[in-house]
Amino acid sequence: MRPVTHSIAVLGGGISGLACALRLAQAGKRVTLIEGSGQLGGLGAFFKHDGRSFEKFYHCMLPSDGPLLRVLESLGIRDDVYWKPTTFAYAHQGRFFPLNTAPDLLKFAPLRFIDRIRVGITGLYGRLVSDKGLDNITTVKWLTRLSGARAFTKFWQPMLEAKFGDRYHDVPALWFWTRFNREKGESKGECKGYIKGGYKHITDTCARVLRSLGAEIRLSTAVQGIDLDAEGRVTVTTAAGSEKFDQIVITLPTPQVEKLLGPGMRAQMPVLDTTTDYQGVINCLLFLKKPLTTHYWVATPEGGHPFDGVVETSTLTDTSDRGERHVVYLTKYLHREDPRFTQADDSIRAAWIPALKKLFPQLQDADIEASFIFRAPFVEPIYKLGQMQLRPPEELVPNKVYLSNTAQVYPVVTSWNGSVIQAEHTLDVMGVSSVPPIGSSTAALKPAKLPASAPPPRSVVVKV
Ligand SMILES: Cc1cc2nc3c(=O)[nH]c(=O)nc-3n(C[C@H](O)[C@H](O)[C@H](O)COP(=O)(O)OP(=O)(O)OC[C@H]3O[C@@H](n4cnc5c(N)ncnc54)[C@H](O)[C@@H]3O)c2cc1C
DSSP: OOOOOOEEEEEOOSHHHHHHHHHHHHTTOEEEEEOSSSSSOGGGOEEEETTEEEESSOOOBOTTOHHHHHHHHHHTOGGGEEEEEOOEEEEETTEEEEOSSHHHHHTOTTSOHHHHHHHHHHHHHHHHSOOTTGGGSBHHHHHHHHHOHHHIIIIIHHHHHHHHGGGOTTOBHHHHHHHHHTTTTOTTOOEEEEETTOHHHHHHHHHHHHHHTTOEEEOSOOOOEEEEOTTSOEEEEETTEEEEESEEEEOSOHHHHHTTBOHHHHHHSOOOOOSOOEEEEEEEEEEESSOOOSOSEEEOOSTTOSSSEEEEGGGTSOHHHHTTOEEEEEEEEEOTTSGGGGSOHHHHHHHHHHHHHHHSTTOOGGGEEEEEEEEEEEEEEOOOTTHHHHSOOSEEETTTEEEOOHHHHTTSOSSHHHHHHHHHHHHHHHTOOOOOOSSSSOOSOOOOOOOSSOOOOOOSSOOO
């Protein structure tokens, strides 16, 4: 029997909460994981269609996602991840321009030849230059200086708008630099990974391992308040009442944390930065009888498309994970207060599907097996100059209340891997030691089994 030392509540059952809960339970803590929705996985949650589970929002891994892959190793499911070469294209005036190699960029007709060279040099420079000082210069200024005003307006600006809407102006160059460098070291070319059984396989396995370590998982239990009582114990309130814990780890996005804090908490913790807002997203998922394209991602950032990208995940996923159908996500980043965010599902379908048919004239109504609309209000923090200093601390109330959320992941890319890295930081601050993986005898990460066939050379531009 492990000695039970502390009762710890982890609030939120997305990957941040799961990663924290796992390491805490492995370290012998008495863990209660409290999740507001009916399932684990947060933004990587799934829904059922025709007997299979599909992510509501497109998800994949990169070979450079070492910390996430180590968690999968520890769960004994690392070998269920499979990898494929994937490609990217840019839609311009009814044509698709692949943008994966240096020759692709040289042939990229939407830009003048000189601008293609400058964009290419920007990509190279972005990979070679250090990140020093980049948190204090805007992406707009940095990219305009490197690529020129014309290439910025034509090429980079629509991509930034696609992610941050009209709030891209202040995003620091450091955010962009990390995207340039996320795939660094993948000399074999762009390659993405997915896991057999989908992300549900990860969350199901986490839940099983957590329960085997004695953790309690409560679903459909929204936290309504967090406070400190007169003795300084942490109180978590849900519809079932208030409960005391020795420590808590909060993993909800900051705007959702802010409204839960009671007066005792506010009096003892640093003021959370509430000036950093979050961008939301709408995904329209289409199940198709025929493929649309061979590209994993087609960027459609130019005006006229109601969505910013067409993500055909079935270029990556095996038929055992999706049946014979092809799976396409149309994606649009929007602030939750933008009127388009709350427009009715049918209005979204009525605008987006004809726009998709215009882009892919071969697509017929009869090819669409089904369509689903999903929205998430808190996805990506909208970063500002000096964001490194705005990140909330890991320890909110000494030795009692800790935070591990997407607002701290910066400048790492917000992703399952980024959340695992942040969870490790927070647990280090808590003084929770990491333990050897359960599923293997060694903590060393096996290299990703990349496809044997030679994938195309590494992407020359960055997908934001
Ligand atoms: C369209 C899209 C595409 C993406 N693509 C990728 C990708 O390809 N690869 C990748 O790695 N990442 C991808 N991501 C990013 C990734 O999903 C997130 O960075 C990650 O899931 C964040 O995890 P989290 O646990 O910090 O937050 P979340 O996933 O937001 O989890 C927070 C959890 O807290 C719960 N919660 C909220 N309020 C309460 C409350 N009051 N009480 C209890 N529980 C509460 C929520 O229900 C949720 O489960 C994508 C995200 C989106 C939206």
